[in-house]
Amino acid sequence: MGNIKQRINSGFILAAAFLLVLASNRLNNRNFSTVEQGVDSVFEDRLVVQEYIYTLNNYFHEKELFLANNAVYLDKMPQHPDIKNILVDFANTELTIDESLHLEELRENYAALKRLEDDQGNKEKIISVLNSISNNLDELSAVQLSEGKQLTQRSKRSLGMNQLLSTLEIVFLIIIGILFIVIVFKREKSSGMKLVEEDS
Known part of the structure; x- marks a missing residue:
């Protein structure tokens, strides 16, 4: 009877160890997935977008400088056809x-x-719109x-959770x-005691 109970206890401990390793593995995979998604998002939706904002800012700043230095000849204002493409690419990123x-x-x-x-509208109106665009870019950068x-x-929280799970x-x-x-030694001790009793 004692052997059956010890076997049940041993089986229970081995099952607990297996389930613990399995659960920990699943949680670690989930946390690593969160970190991976965070890194991808920082690059694809933040660093790339910051580059879009930087480029747009330079283009519109060129227009502001042109207006500051030219009272006339608005038809010669610098044009950047790729602004439209940048805005389309920007819209295709993951947006809040x-x-x-x-x-x-x-x-x-x-x-x-x-x-x-x-x-070739009013210069002051153009400057006003450019100021609004500059504010839009500042807000997007923020x-x-x-x-x-x-x-x-x-990502840091997920990595911290992984560390905690590994320790636990x-x-x-x-x-x-x-x-x-303890169970193995108890079994051996019980077997030893039985042998002693049989010998006596």
Whole structure:
């Protein structure tokens, strides 16, 4: 009867060890997946977008400098056809709600700027629209910093959780190992006592 009970206990301990390793593995995979997604998002949706913002900022700044140095000849204002493509690529990235609103405002302001440039409209109005565009770009840049920081913190939390799980796994495996050893020694001790009783 004692042997059956010890076997059940041994089986229970081995099953617990197996389930612990399996659960820990699943959680670690989930945390690593979170870190991987965070790194990909930081690159694809933040660093690349920051490059878009930087390029757009330079293009619109050229227009501002042109207006500052030219009272006339608005038809010679520098044009950058790839602005439209950049705005399309920007819209195809993973956008937050705030980011979508700021980007939509930027696109509307750019459309208004194009109309004024095509009609060679009032210089002050063009400057006003360029100021609005500059504010849009500043707001979008601020979103990149905020989102990048959040993604980094999320990745750090996942890595910290992985470390904690690894430590707990080692602790539990040590406890399970000790319990297993206790059961084995108890079995040997019981067997030894039976032999002594039989000899006597």
